[in-house]
Amino acid sequence: MTIVGKTNQSARFRRSRWLMTLLLGLYFVYTFVPIWYVITSSTKTNPDLFTSFGLWFASDFHLWQNLYDLFTIQHGIFRIWLWNTFYYSLVSGLGAAVFATMAGYAFAKYEFFGKKFVFALVLGAVMIPQTALVIPIFLLLSKVGLLNTPFAVILPQLVFPFGVFLMRAYIDEAISDEIIDAGRVDGAGEFHIFSNLGFRLLMPGITTVFILAFVASWNNYFLPLVVLNSTEHFPVTVGLAQWYASAVSGSGGALLFTVVMAGALVSILPVIIAFLIMQRFWQGGLSAGGVKA
Amino acid sequence: MTDIAIAARPRRARVIINKKIAPYIFLLPFLLLFAIFLIVPLAYALNLSVYRSALVGGLRFVWFDNYKRAFTDANFWSGVWTLFKFGILQIPVMLILSLIFALILDSGVAYARAFFRISFFIPYAVPAVIATLLWGYMYGPAYGPFAQLAGVLHLAKPDFFNDSSIIPAIANIATWEYMGYNMIIYFAALQAIPMDLEEASVMDGASAFTFAFRIKLPMIVPTIIVTIIFSIIGSLQLFTEPYLLINLARNTINSHFTPNLYAYTLAFIGQQYNYAAAISFVLGGVVAIVSYVFMLAANRRVSE
Numbered sequence: 318m319t320i321v322g323k324t325n326q327s328a329r330f331r332r333s334r335w336l337m338t339l340l341l342g343l344y345f346v347y348t349f350v351p352i353w354y355v356i357t358s359s360t361k362t363n364p365d366l367f368t369s370f371g372l373w374f375a376s377d378f379h380l381w382q383n384l385y386d387l388f389t390i391q392h393g394i395f396r397i398w399l400w401n402t403f404y405y406s407l408v409s410g411l412g413a414a415v416f417a418t419m420a421g422y423a424f425a426k427y428e429f430f431g432k433k434f435v436f437a438l439v440l441g442a443v444m445i446p447q448t449a450l451v452i453p454i455f456l457l458l459s460k461v462g463l464l465n466t467p468f469a470v471i472l473p474q475l476v477f478p479f480g481v482f483l484m485r486a487y488i489d490e491a492i493s494d495e496i497i498d499a500g501r502v503d504g505a506g507e508f509h510i511f512s513n514l515g516f517r518l519l520m521p522g523i524t525t526v527f528i529l530a531f532v533a534s535w536n537n538y539f540l541p542l543v544v545l546n547s548t549e550h551f552p553v554t555v556g557l558a559q560w561y562a563s564a565v566s567g568s569g570g571a572l573l574f575t576v577v578m579a580g581a582l583v584s585i586l587p588v589i590i591a592f593l594i595m596q597r598f599w600q601g602g603l604s605a606g607g608v609k610a
Numbered sequence: 611m612t613d614i615a616i617a618a619r620p621r622r623a624r625v626i627i628n629k630k631i632a633p634y635i636f637l638l639p640f641l642l643l644f645a646i647f648l649i650v651p652l653a654y655a656l657n658l659s660v661y662r663s664a665l666v667g668g669l670r671f672v673w674f675d676n677y678k679r680a681f682t683d684a685n686f687w688s689g690v691w692t693l694f695k696f697g698i699l700q701i702p703v704m705l706i707l708s709l710i711f712a713l714i715l716d717s718g719v720a721y722a723r724a725f726f727r728i729s730f731f732i733p734y735a736v737p738a739v740i741a742t743l744l745w746g747y748m749y750g751p752a753y754g755p756f757a758q759l760a761g762v763l764h765l766a767k768p769d770f771f772n773d774s775s776i777i778p779a780i781a782n783i784a785t786w787e788y789m790g791y792n793m794i795i796y797f798a799a800l801q802a803i804p805m806d807l808e809e810a811s812v813m814d815g816a817s818a819f820t821f822a823f824r825i826k827l828p829m830i831v832p833t834i835i836v837t838i839i840f841s842i843i844g845s846l847q848l849f850t851e852p853y854l855l856i857n858l859a860r861n862t863i864n865s866h867f868t869p870n871l872y873a874y875t876l877a878f879i880g881q882q883y884n885y886a887a888a889i890s891f892v893l894g895g896v897v898a899i900v901s902y903v904f905m906l907a908a909n910r911r912v913s914e
Contacts, residue, residue, distance in 0.1 A: 330719075330818075333719055333819070334719050334720060334721065335721075337714050337719045337720040337819075338720040338721045338722065340714070340720075341711065341714065341715075341720055341722075341726045344707070344711065344726075344730065345726060345729055345730070347786070348729060348730055348732065348733060348786070348790070349729070350748075351733075351741070351744040351745060351748060351786065352732070352736075352744075354744060354747070354748055354755065355744055358747070366753055367752060367753040368753075370755070370758055371748065371753065371754060371755030371758055372755050415639075416639045416640040416643065417640065419636040419637070419639060419640060420636065420637050420639075420640035420641070422636055423632075423633040423634075423636035423637045424633075424637075426633075427629075427632060427633035427636075429630075429633040429634065432633075435637070435641070439644070442644070442648055443840075443843065444843055444894065444897050444898055444901060445648070445652070445894055446846065446847050446869075446870060446873075446890050446893045446894050446897060447847055447849065447870060448849075448869075448870050448873040448874060448877070448886070448889075448890040448893070449652065449655055449887070449890035449891060449893070449894050450647075450648065450651050450652070450655075452655060452658075452873065452877045452883060452886055452887055452890065453650075453651035453652070453654040453655040453658065453887065454647065454651045455877075455878075456654070456658075456883060457650070457651060457654060472643070472646075472647065473647045475643050475647075476640070476643045476644050476647050476648060478644075481640065501629075507628075507629060507632035508632070508635070511636070532734075532735065535737065536737040536738060536739075538737070538738060538739050538850050539849060539850065543874075543878065553737075554737050554739040554740070555739075557739060557740065557743065558739050558743070558854055561743050561746075561854065562854070562857050565746075565857040565858060566857050577743065578747070581740045581743055581744060584737075584740060585735070585736050585737075585740055588735045588736070589732055589735050589736075591735075592731070592732065592735045593728065596728060
């Protein structure tokens with residue numbers, strides 16, 4: 318990669334380099350416009366949102382008032398939504414990562430009866446349309462009285478087949494059979510070997526699966542939309558979508574437009590910042606998935 | 611430290627799990643949840659789909675009547691047709707962009723590569739709900755920046771919500787969300803190709819991008835096939851974006867715009883759980899067939 322740049326510094330090469338950078342720059346503008354739009358819109362008053370230019374600030378800087386409204390409207394329900402999203406994502410992310418790691422370890426390091434079949438079953442699960450699962454889950458949860466509780470969102474999300482697939486690939490590569498055999502020679506039990514490997518060798522993989530499961534849960538909309546109906550259990554996605562629908566249809570009052578924008582800003586910034594900080598992990602995870610596939 | 615711990619207490623009674631049962635124990639928690647939240651619901655839905663609830667007489671076993679109905683239901687197939695139009699537009703545009711950017715980033719023929727790589731991925735961190743909401747605002751005819759720009763330039767205001775523009779409008783949102791995700795996967799696959807090949811080609815005088823295009827691209831074909839299959843599966847499940855845009859595009863997005871939207875409406879507005887279950891199984895069948903046919907075609911190409 319760098320070899321090319323160092324050995325070939327002709328004018329033609331430099332020109333094509335600027336050209337390619339320009340191409341990337343254009344796409345960057347496209348990527349950034351919606352994010353820029355939410356930033357400028359959250360700083361406006363509702364009338365300014367309609368009259369001032371969408372991609373620039375209005376003369377009246379109204380961000381603090383919008384944030385104040387966002388966190389106080391409907392008795393501060395937005396704070397509860399943020400907390401719910403965080404709590405659902407954290408619990409399902411942790412659970413999904415632990416269970417996927419154990420399952421991935423079994424697939425990577427053991428031969429057992431039915432291995433191929435079970436793994437094919439897990440992979441096939443990716444193809445199932447959401448509605449095919451969510452409709453019966455809704456009916457079953459209502460039978461056991463778990464509908465409209467945090468469990469209804471968290472429990473189904475503990476199943477993260479893609480994480481099993483990733484962990485199998487990761488463990489195949491990161492943990493040699495020799496280490497495990499050495500443990501066996503020392504007389505350690507199978508579970509003992511696994512838990513001792515845990516923090517040193519499995520951690521990067523676990524972290525990656527955790528981040529992916531966390532984000533999947535953070536972004537989830539369909540499942541919570543169906544299984545929850547009281548606003549105090551909503552995650553941000555369902556709550557904001559409801560505000561948005563009422564703002565668009567005009568039934569929620571004009572105030573809501575800028576509040577929805579502020580809500581969108583507040584709910585995407587932490588994830589974007591977390592992504593920037595933890596890029597090593599998610600990039601590693603996606604690479605494993607892509608290369609091994 | 612762990613070695614000492616193992617050596618120092620050799621005689622302590624400890625349950626040593628047999629190598630034969632160990633994998634089952636490791637799999638148990640995952641498979642238990644997998645059974646409860648995947649297998650059981652699927653079986654339950656399958657069972658639902660062969661019944662029909664009537665106003666008089668309650669539930670009645672009707673064999674494959676719901677499936678027969680689905681196969682001749684114009685609402686369902688118009689949804690599948692929408693998905694087809696959406697997929698045939700969105701998947702190639704998105705994946706070709708992902709591939710071009712991955713090749714540029716990998717071959718080093720651009721400045722600020724790390725910056726672009728990370729920023730293109732950022733939309734993936736934005737929930738689909740919020741991405742739709744942002745683009746929905748921007749598409750707005752009254753205050754959206756596109757309408758405003760058109761007004762300043764005295765052009766006709768663009769309409770993103772009519773019959774011919776709604777699919778591109780949704781395709782644009784999906785591309786914005788997932789281009790970077792696929793780009794990162796391609797980038798990683800390209801980076802995993804050993805370096806000595808590259809050095810050899812530099813000595814031959816091949817330019818970096820041509821090299822990437824001619825030699826590296828064919829080497830990541832398996833990765834490309836996987837991303838296409840995942841994109842097909844994702845597209846066929848389209849729900850969130852049209853569901854949220856309904857309020858803005860009342861004339862174009864109806865309750866059966868996509869099969870998932872149709873199943874949702876049937877189940878949770880019409881309380882027709884049985885028919886909705888049949889619809890989602892037919893959709894699952896469509897997903898499986900399309901993915902399988904594509905995989906067959908791709909394998910034939912590769913082996914030729």
